[in-house]
Amino acid sequence: MKRVFFSLFFIGLLHADVLIHELEAKSSQKSGYDIYYKYCSMCHGKQREGISAPPLLPSFIKRMSDERLRDIIKNSLPQTLMPKFDFLSDGEVAKIIAYLRSPAKNIRWTKEDIKKSKVAFNNPKKNLGIKNIENITLVVERGANRVWVMENEKVLDRFSFVNVHGGLKYTLDGKNFYVPTRDGWIGHYSLEHGRVEHKIRACVNLRNISLSRDGKYLFATCLLPQMVVVFDRANLVPVKTQKVQGKISALYELYSKDEAVFTLRNKPELYRVDTKTLEFKKFPLDKPIEDFFIDPFEEYIIGTTRHGKDLRVYEIDSLKEVFHAPMEGMPHLFSATYWYKDGKFYFATPHLRRPFITVWQMYDWKLVKKIDVGGDGFFVKTHPMSDFLWVDNGSDELVLVDKSSFALKKIVPRKGKRYIHTEFSGDGKYAYLSIYESDGDLLVWQTDTFKELKDYSANVPVGKYNFINKNRKFYPRLFGLSLFKEKCWGCHHQTAMAFGPPFAAIAKKRTRDEMIAQILDPKNMYKHLGYKRNSMPAFKLSPKELQSITDYIMSFKDK
Structure with missing residues (x-):
């Protein structure tokens, strides 16, 4: 009886072994797509476009090694809903990875797909207590998939937005901003209501977003599929898709x-x-x-x-x-910064994978200076309230470049931790610095003294977006602040009476043309403006300087 039992048991093992070999043989015949489709497509999409889980297209995973991908597939990711696929063989996992590395072909995302993706939220409204929209600064905390809303040194709100990367855009009335993600989602946050109102997916791989100057339309440029999607800005309804080759x-x-x-x-x-x-x-x-x-x-x-x-x-x-x-070396022009000094306009740009920045004179168009900053950086930033360019160089150093002499000095905000990207409040009193680590920080400094005012713990904080500094419409006004400091503040104050009238009073009484006439020819203009005598010298300013100083004066009209 025992012999019969062991014989049957042995035969069973043989059959099981044969069955395993047959399954492995069938599995080996399956393509990477077949295995992906069976186990991954429900969350990551039939085209790898991402649904409830992120896209798995080559452009999204290019920085991940095969070993890292293998570990994620087998063991999942902590704090996500992804299950472990530890029962898949090494060969099956290798096929999935090979498929993920393959080029994306014929990715589709139609106008109907866009419409169906829209999600409306009904979170309670809250009053953020904003005092001055011009000093609102948004912070992207990439490691935590969060956006912060700050005013001066205070955090007014934090909210989650999956796969947030950067490129946030404000409406010019200061009531809303929009949050794009690399995988095509766009979220609408109301600063009036203190909440995310809704979101919609424009495409599979998004490049950037932009707003029409009247605020009616929002444009989303897409790499997958290659197109531009135009939305009605107020309700994020797609009104047009334009294919681009x-x-x-x-x-x-x-x-x-x-x-x-x-x-x-x-x-x-x-x-x-x-x-x-x-x-x-x-x-x-x-x-x-x-x-x-x-x-x-x-x-x-x-x-x-x-x-x-x-x-x-x-x-x-x-x-x-x-x-x-x-x-030499591709400039990172999106990160260029601008300033005015002594009648000239400048921009500076970092260069990718090069240890220097370059300074250029605009409108006369010439290279002014190539400055070695000691490492491969990504951002350079300044404000009229600072005498320096604030540069990162891929290390723990903040490099300060004097805008007059181009002399360098260095500060280490956090020893051994990488500093990246400074942004300023609209009035330039506050500087925001990112310590670009998973156990990083968002630092708030006093711009002129470099005194640290706040240290907020943050998981890979990166881009920061101030309402004034991130809208090109306001750049001439910032130049006008520099002009005021160079030529006007001996006689004028912005909002209080000095030797001459305050800018706030001038903005309320005078047209732009009247201001320009008074600046250029006060001897013949003062009587027309109702003054009994003239004590203002004439200034020979260029049209760009005149636009800048009048933009700055007009900014005080309601103050």
Whole structure:
């Protein structure tokens, strides 16, 4: 009897072994897509586009090693709903990874998909107690998938937004802002109501968002699929999708007219968008523009060609090239900063994977200085209330570059922890610094003294977005603050009476043309303005300087 039992047991083992080999053989015949579809597509999408879980396209996982992906598939991720797939063989996991690395083809995301993705929230309204919208600064805490709303040194609100990366945009009335994610979601936060109102998914892989100057439309540029989606801004309903044959660099709005522009990174083409009629027009260029910004007075496009071998400047209206200079290392033009000094306008930019920044004079268009900052940084920032450029160099050092002498001094905000990106409050009194670590910090400093006022613990804090400093519309006004400090504050105060009338009173009484006439020719203008005598000297200012100082004066009209 025992012999029969052991014989049957042995035969059973043989059958089980044969069955396992048959299953393994069948499994080995399955493609990576078949295995992915069975176990992963419910959350990550049939096209790897991401549904309840993040997208698994090559552009999203390129920084993850195969070993890291294998560990995630087998053992899951802590604090997520992803299950463990530890029962999959090493061969099956390898096939899934190979499929995830394969190029994305024919990714679809239709207008109907966009509409169906919309989610409305009904969280309780709350009063944030905002005193001055111009000093509102948004902070992206990437490691925690959160956005902070700050005013001066205080945190007014924090809210979660999955896969938040950067590129937040305010409406010009200061009542709302919009949060984009790399995987195509756009959230609408009401500063009046202190809450996220709704969100919608524009596409699978989003490049950036922009708003028309009248605030009616929101534009989302997409890399997957390649298109621009136009939304009714107030309710995030898609009104148009425009297919584009190429990789969009970024779309930027103009404030001087109802127009937006974007270029393609892989084709020598520029598009103009009429933000009233939503008409798209294509124009040829001599070379593709990989990255660009629009100058503060909206007359020029400053861009770099593919691989960053040169800097090119084009007139916006004619698209005629007016300046061309070779350069070493691709500039990070999106992170450029601007300032005015002694009658000249400047910008500075870091260079990717290069240990220097460069300083350029605008409008006369020339390289002023190449400055070694000791490492490969990503951001450079300044404000009229600071005498320095604030630069990160990939280490724990904050590099301060004197805007007059270009001399350097260095501060270490947190020893051994990487510092990145400074932003300033609208009035420039506060500086916000990110300590770019999972056990990092958001530091609030007094700009002029470098005194630390607050230290907030933060998980990989990165971009910070002040209402004034992140809107090109206000750049001339910031130049005007520098002009005021150079030429006006001996006689004028912004809101109080001094030797001359305060700017607040001038803004209420005078038109812009009257201000300009008084600045240029006070001898012949003072009587027209009702003054009994003139004690103001004439100032020979350029049209850009006049726009800057009058923009600054007009900012005090309601103060």
